[in-house]
Amino acid sequence: MKNPVMPASGTFGAGREYSELMDINRLGALVAKTVTLKPRDGNIPPRLCEVSSGMLNSIGLQNEGIDHFLKHDFPFMKEFDVPVIINIAGNSLEEYAQLCREIDRVEGVSGIELNISCPNIKAGGIAFGASSKLAEQVTAAARYNTQLPLIVKLTPNVYNISKIARAVTSAGADAISLINTMVGMSIDTNTFKPNLGNITGGLSGPAIKPIAVRMVWEVAQSVKIPIIGIGGISNALDAVEFFLAGATAVAVGTANFINPLTMTDIISGLEAYLVDKGFTDIGQIIGKVKT
Amino acid sequence: MLQIKADIIGKEEVMPGVFNLIIVSPEISRNARPGQFVHVLCPSGDGFMLRRPFSIHRVVPGRAFEILFQVVGKGTEALSRVKIHDTLDIIGPLGTGFKYSEDIKSALLIAGGLGAAPLLFLAEELVERQVLFYPMLGYKTKTQMLRYIDFKRLGKKTYAATEDGSFGHEGTVVDLLNRTVHNIRPEIIYACGPVGMLKKISETADEFGIECQVSLETKMACGIGVCLGCACVTRQGYKMACKDGPVFDTRDILWGAEDYEKGRASGCGCDNEAPPETDSAG
Numbered sequence: 075m076k077n078p079v080m081p082a083s084g085t086f087g088a089g090r091e092y093s094e095l096m097d098i099n100r101l102g103a104l105v106a107k108t109v110t111l112k113p114r115d116g117n118i119p120p121r122l123c124e125v126s127s128g129m130l131n132s133i134g135l136q137n138e139g140i141d142h143f144l145k146h147d148f149p150f151m152k153e154f155d156v157p158v159i160i161n162i163a164g165n166s167l168e169e170y171a172q173l174c175r176e177i178d179r180v181e182g183v184s185g186i187e188l189n190i191s192c193p194n195i196k197a198g199g200i201a202f203g204a205s206s207k208l209a210e211q212v213t214a215a216a217r218y219n220t221q222l223p224l225i226v227k228l229t230p231n232v233y234n235i236s237k238i239a240r241a242v243t244s245a246g247a248d249a250i251s252l253i254n255t256m257v258g259m260s261i262d263t264n265t266f267k268p269n270l271g272n273i274t275g276g277l278s279g280p281a282i283k284p285i286a287v288r289m290v291w292e293v294a295q296s297v298k299i300p301i302i303g304i305g306g307i308s309n310a311l312d313a314v315e316f317f318l319a320g321a322t323a324v325a326v327g328t329a330n331f332i333n334p335l336t337m338t339d340i341i342s343g344l345e346a347y348l349v350d351k352g353f354t355d356i357g358q359i360i361g362k363v364k365t
Numbered sequence: 366m367l368q369i370k371a372d373i374i375g376k377e378e379v380m381p382g383v384f385n386l387i388i389v390s391p392e393i394s395r396n397a398r399p400g401q402f403v404h405v406l407c408p409s410g411d412g413f414m415l416r417r418p419f420s421i422h423r424v425v426p427g428r429a430f431e432i433l434f435q436v437v438g439k440g441t442e443a444l445s446r447v448k449i450h451d452t453l454d455i456i457g458p459l460g461t462g463f464k465y466s467e468d469i470k471s472a473l474l475i476a477g478g479l480g481a482a483p484l485l486f487l488a489e490e491l492v493e494r495q496v497l498f499y500p501m502l503g504y505k506t507k508t509q510m511l512r513y514i515d516f517k518r519l520g521k522k523t524y525a526a527t528e529d530g531s532f533g534h535e536g537t538v539v540d541l542l543n544r545t546v547h548n549i550r551p552e553i554i555y556a557c558g559p560v561g562m563l564k565k566i567s568e569t570a571d572e573f574g575i576e577c578q579v580s581l582e583t584k585m586a587c588g589i590g591v592c593l594g595c596a597c598v599t600r601q602g603y604k605m606a607c608k609d610g611p612v613f614d615t616r617d618i619l620w621g622a623e624d625y626e627k628g629r630a631s632g633c634g635c636d637n638e639a640p641p642e643t644d645s646a647g
Binding site for chain 1: 366367368406412413414415416454456583584585586587588589590591592593594595596597598602603
């Protein structure tokens with residue numbers, strides 16, 4: 075990777091739209107929106123609700139399925155001079171396994187990210203990420219079916235994130251990304267109805283950043299594999315917090331919607347920060363929080 | 366689609382709480398089509414962060430474009446405080462816009478309250494194309510007749526309804542449509558306003574076999590087709606207002622489905638750029 079900055083899955087599509095507004099070749103990696111074995115329609119609208127310093131979403135993993143993705147989206151993504159990570163979700167261990175088998179055969183993939191943390195789908199998703207036993211099983215199933223670097227994306231909707239991190243590490247994960255969104259809810263005080271069609275949704279944005287920093291820090295104490303820090307990162311100093319907590323890379327989500335130049339601004343900002351503080355390499359600040 | 370930093374060169378409070386901004390952008394004014402929108406980063410404040418979508422209200426060709434908005438939440442409140450010569454971060458033009466075939470001869474443009482915003486741009490385009498059209502405008506009361514004079518200047522014959530009967534037809538614009546449509550006999554109806562009004566207009570259009578296109582209002586995050594947050598329910602499945610719309614042919618929209626009602630019932634409550642349904646003459 076040229077640098078440790080990438081989009082968070084689901085906030086950048088396959089990069090097609092944002093390629094009109096920013097230079098994808100400057101990114102550390104491209105992370106595709108979650109793809110499932112079969113197409114998914116997604117959830118009933120409304121799917122979005124802005125809340126204080128954040129937003130709730132319940133998209134429901136709308137996507138066209140792996141076949142369509144490999145035929146139409148992946149070829150676009152691999153044209154860039156940037157590693158491509160494919161993010162997958164399944165309803166069962168077998169679906170995760172099958173997706174890994176199919177992607178393993180594809181030329182030009184740099185890694186697979188397991189989404190075991192989507193809060194907006196009924197089966198699978200978060201269910202795998204909320205139990206250390208299931209998280210371990212799904213990671214092992216994926217590991218058995220691919221040689222590609224395997225990243226497991228964890229949910230913050232658990233009591234003991236370190237336990238889950240250890241479970242996926244022992245099952246063969248090469249890296250961990252965290253956090254996915256926090257389950258939240260918002261209610262219209264005029265109609266008394268929830269503001270999301272799915273009633274609850276995933277909270278993202280600056281509102282969840284302190285939770286994410288804490289969880290990255292906890293997981294960094296528990297496992298030795300690299301961590302991709304995610305959660306409310308909007309600028310270079312937000313990213314620095316994650317590096318100090320122990321992340322080796324960061325992913326930007328909601329902030330892309332607000333300013334498509336967020337990631338490239340963070341890349342420039344990190345360089346400036348390192349120079350300003352007298353460092354030569356981002357590695358010099360990773361995990362250096364003084365506690 | 367471009368992301369620009371654009372200067373504001375005009376600002377007018379056209380009626381209490383409703384503002385018109387003139388924004389410099391040769392690119393957007395040149396490329397924009399009626400029905401398209403811009404995604405505006407409102408000056409930061411009070412805990413909100415997402416961009417707000419606004420229909421392109423009018424263009425000064427090759428130079429600038431205008432947006433017309435009502436203060437309904439934190440985003441529009443912040444936007445209402447901008448000053449001339451301030452700059453705004455804008456992505457646009459976005460969305461598909463209204464469609465018109467070359468040989469179209471007569472159109473009916475129906476606006477409820479702030480629904481006038483995209484339709485005035487369309488009206489100017491229709492004048493250019495020498496299409497006869499009839500504006501039909503619904504308002505709450507005589508003092509809130511947004512852009513009535515402009516439409517009257519451009520259209521063949523302008524119809525107006527006020528809920529309190531202080532001007533034109535007493536009642537809603539939908540009543541007015543139902544009373545007059547058999548006389549006007551337009552080839553196509555273009556409409557924008559509260560969703561309840563649009564649904565009723567589509568029923569009338571159906572009954573008379575008239576093509577009907579409406580501009581739908583939804584919550585958006587990215588505005589460019591990435592986040593899939595602004596889904597609308599159509600006969601072809603979920604479509605994104607930002608990319609597939611915001612203009613849809615009413616034959617494609619599933620209004621009646623319970624899911625759709627649920628989906629469209631209220632929006633977010635935290636901020637809504639559309640006039641609340643009770644505020645306009647739907």
